[in-house]
Amino acid sequence: MTAAPKFTTLGCRLNAYETEAMKELSRQAGLENAVVVNTCAVTAEAVRKARQEIRKLRRDNPDAPIIVTGCAAQTEPETFAAMSEVTQVIGNTEKMQPETWQRMAKGPDFIGTTEKVLVDDIMSVTETASHLIDGFGTRSRAYVQVQNGCDHRCTFCIIPYGRGNSRSVPAGVVVDQIKRLVDRGYNEVVLTGVDLTSWGADLPATPKLGDLVMRILKLVPDLPRLRISSIDSIEVDENLMQAIATEPRLMPHLHLSLQHGDDMILKRMKRRHLRDDAIRFAEDARKLRPEMTFGADIIAGFPTETEAHFENSLKLVTDCDLTWLHVFPYSKREGTPAAKIPSQVNGNVIKDRAARLRAAGDAQVEKHLAAQIGRRHSVLMENAHMGRTEQFTEVSFATPQTEGELVQTQISGCNGTQLIA
Numbered sequence: 001m002t003a004a005p006k007f008t009t010l011g012c013r014l015n016a017y018e019t020e021a022m023k024e025l026s027r028q029a030g031l032e033n034a035v036v037v038n039t040c041a042v043t044a045e046a047v048r049k050a051r052q053e054i055r056k057l058r059r060d061n062p063d064a065p066i067i068v069t070g071c072a073a074q075t076e077p078e079t080f081a082a083m084s085e086v087t088q089v090i091g092n093t094e095k096m097q098p099e100t101w102q103r104m105a106k107g108p109d110f111i112g113t114t115e116k117v118l119v120d121d122i123m124s125v126t127e128t129a130s131h132l133i134d135g136f137g138t139r140s141r142a143y144v145q146v147q148n149g150c151d152h153r154c155t156f157c158i159i160p161y162g163r164g165n166s167r168s169v170p171a172g173v174v175v176d177q178i179k180r181l182v183d184r185g186y187n188e189v190v191l192t193g194v195d196l197t198s199w200g201a202d203l204p205a206t207p208k209l210g211d212l213v214m215r216i217l218k219l220v221p222d223l224p225r226l227r228i229s230s231i232d233s234i235e236v237d238e239n240l241m242q243a244i245a246t247e248p249r250l251m252p253h254l255h256l257s258l259q260h261g262d263d264m265i266l267k268r269m270k271r272r273h274l275r276d277d278a279i280r281f282a283e284d285a286r287k288l289r290p291e292m293t294f295g296a297d298i299i300a301g302f303p304t305e306t307e308a309h310f311e312n313s314l315k316l317v318t319d320c321d322l323t324w325l326h327v328f329p330y331s332k333r334e335g336t337p338a339a340k341i342p343s344q345v346n347g348n349v350i351k352d353r354a355a356r357l358r359a360a361g362d363a364q365v366e367k368h369l370a371a372q373i374g375r376r377h378s379v380l381m382e383n384a385h386m387g388r389t390e391q392f393t394e395v396s397f398a399t400p401q402t403e404g405e406l407v408q409t410q411i412s413g414c415n416g417t418q419l420i421a
Contacts, residue, residue, distance in 0.1 A: 005031055006064075008057065010050055011040025013229060014192050015070060017143045022069075022095055029101035035061050038095075039070035039080075041162045043331035047072045051083065058085035067104065069095040071162030075335070077119045091119035092162060140188070140382040140404050141227070142181045146174050146212065147193030151201075154259070155270045155337040156302065156330070159194060166198045171212050175219050187406050188225040188251075188380050189216075196228065197235035210239025217247050224406060225380065225390070230255040230297070233281040234273035245288035253392045254285070255295035255324070261316030262309040265302050269338070275312065282320040293368065293391040295324030300357055301350030302330045303341035310353050317360045323368045324392070325361030329354040368393065369414035379407045379421070386418070394418040 005026050009019045019038050026036070035057050039050040050072050057066060065087035068080045074092045081089050094100045100118065149164040150157075178189050191212075193199060200207035209231075216226060226249055233256050243250050256278065260266050263274045285292050298313055317325065329350045332339045372393065379387035384400040387407060396418045401407050409421040 003033055005034040005036055006057075006061070007036045007038065008053060009038045010053065011038075011042060011046060011071070013143070014145065014148075014194060015040060017145055017192055018096065020143075022101075025096070025098055025101045026105070028098065029105040031101055031105040033063075034065045034067055034104070036067045036069065039068060039072035041071035041075045041158050042333075043328070044333055045331050047076060047079065051079075054080070054083060054085050065104075071159060074119060074162040075158055077117045081117050086116075089117045089119060092164070093120060094118050140380055140387075141190055141225075142186045142188070143190045143192050144174060144177050144181070145169065145193060146191050147196055147199045150195040151198060152195065152272070153270060155268065155341075156259075156299065156333065158333050158336055161335065163194050166195055166202060168199045168201070168203050170203060171200075171207065171215055174212065175216055178216055178220050178223060182220055182223050185404065187404060188227060189223060190227040190229055192229045195232065196230060197232045197237075197240075208237035208239060209235075210237040210241070210243055213243045213247075213250060214239050217243065217249055223249065225249060225251055227251040227392075228254060230257055232257045232272070234277055236281065241284070241288060244285055244292070251390050251392070252289050252292045253295070253390065254292065255326075256281075256297070256320075256322075258296045258316065258320075259299050260302065260309075261298070261313035261319075262305075263312075265305055265309050265313075268304060268341070269299075269302060275316065278316065279319050282322075286321075291391065293323045293393075294320060295326065295392075296320070296322045297326045297328065298357055299328045299330050300353040301345040303338055303345060304343045305330075305345055305353075314356060314360055317357070317364060321364070322361070323364050325357060325364070327354050327357045327361065365417070369416075369419060372411045372419055373413060374411065376408065376410050377419075379409055381405050381407060389419070395421050397421045 007019050007023060009016050015038050022036060037050065037054055037057065040046040054066060054068065066085055067088050067090060068086050069090045071092065073080055073089050077089045080086050090100060146169045147166065149166045150160045151166045153160060181189055197209050199209045199212060231254055258278050259269055259271055261275055266274060282294060330345065332344065377389040379389055379395045381387040381401045381403050383403055385397050387395050389395060411419045411421060413420040
C-alpha cells in the first residue's frame with residue numbers, strides 16, 4: 001500500500017513555507033512512502049532536537065526512507081549522514097529542485113553507497129526560485145517567499161552558512177504570484193525571507209523592500225491585506241515608511257530583529273544598529289501609524305553579557321513598547337565567532353534571564369489585550385473559532401465563522417492570551 005510522504009518541519013516560518021513547496025514537488029514527482037525532515041540550525045539545541053526527532057520517526061516508520069534536509073542538513077551534512085536512521089541528506093538548494101524529488105521517487109535504489117549526501121556549496125547560489133504554495137494547508141493566508149539568504153555575519157548566527165548569500169525574487173514574479181493567490185480567494189498574503197529588508201540589493205536598479213510593497217499594493221488592488229514578516233529596522237527605507245503611513249492594507253504589525261538592548265553587546269554581536277536606533281524606529285513608525293504593534297527577537301545570555309547589559313534588554317521591551325517577544329536563550333553554536341568568546345554566561349543565569357524577558361513579554365501582551373476591549377477589528381479567520389486582528393492578535397469566537405474570511409467584530413473581552421469577540 002502506497003502513501004504520500006510524511007513531512008516534519010522544525011524551526012522558522014520560512015522552513016514551514018518551504019515544506020509546503022516540497023510537498024508539491026514530491027507530489028508532482030510521485031514520491032511515496034517516505035519521511036522528510038526539514039531541519040533548523042539556529043542553535044545547537046535545534047540540531048540536537050532534529051536528531052531526536054529523526055530517531056523517533058525511524059521507530060514510528062521502520063520501513064520508510066528518511067530524507068533529511070534544511071539548514072542543519074546544509075551546515076552539518078556529516079552529522080546526519082552518520083545516523084543509521086537516515087537514508088539521504090539533501091541541501092537547502094537541492095530540496096527546492098524538481099529533479100531532486102524525481103530522482104528520489106525512483107525507489108529504494110535512488111542512492112548509491114557514495115551518494116547519501118546531496119549538498120552543494122550554497123554560497124555559490126545566486127538566484128532564489130519562487131514557489132507558489134496554498135497557505136500552509138489552510139485557506140486563511142498565503143506566504144510568498146521573496147528573498148533567501150543573508151549577506152550579514154552576526155557573530156552568533158550560523159544561518160548564512162545554511163541559506164547562502166542574499167538572493168531576491170524579482171518584483172514582477174512576486175506580483176504575478178500574489179495576483180494568482182487573490183484570484184484563488186486569499187484575503188491575506190505574507191512576504192517572507194531570511195533577511196527581508198535586504199530584498200532588491202542584487203536586482204537591477206537595486207530596489208528596496210518599500211518599492212516592492214508599494215508595487216504590490218498598486219498592482220494588486222483587490223488584495224485586502226498584506227503582511228510583512230521579520231525585518232531589520234535599520235534597513236527600512238523611505239517607501240516602506242510611506243506605506244506604513246498611507247496604506248491601510250499593509251498590516252500594522254512588524255516583527256523586528258533586535259537581538260539585544262545594550263550597545264556593547266550589539267557591537268559584539270556585529271549588529272548594524274544601536275539601542276537608540278531601535279527606539280527611534282518604533283517611535284517613528286507609531287507616529288505614522290498609531291495602532292502599530294511590534295514583535296521582536298531578543299537573545300538572553302550572549303557571551304560577556306552582564307546584569308547591567310541584560311537590564312538594557314529588559315528595559316528595551318517597554319522603551320519600544322514591544323508586544324510579541326521571541327526570546328532565545330543563547331546557545332553556543334560551533335562555527336560562529338561568538339562560540340569562541342571566552343566569557344560565556346552560566347547556563348542557569350541564561351535560563352533566569354530568558355524567563356525574566358518572557359515575563360516582561362507576557363505583561364506587554366496583557367496590556368495590549370486590555371487596550372483592545374471595546375474596539376472594532378477586522379479579523380482573518382484561521383479556523384471556525386479563531387482568527388487574527390490586523391496586529392496579529394488572536395481572537396476567539398463562540399459562534400463558528402468561515403475559515404479564510406474577514407470578519408468585522410467588536411472585542412468584548414480577553415482571556416489572558418486571546419481577545420474575545
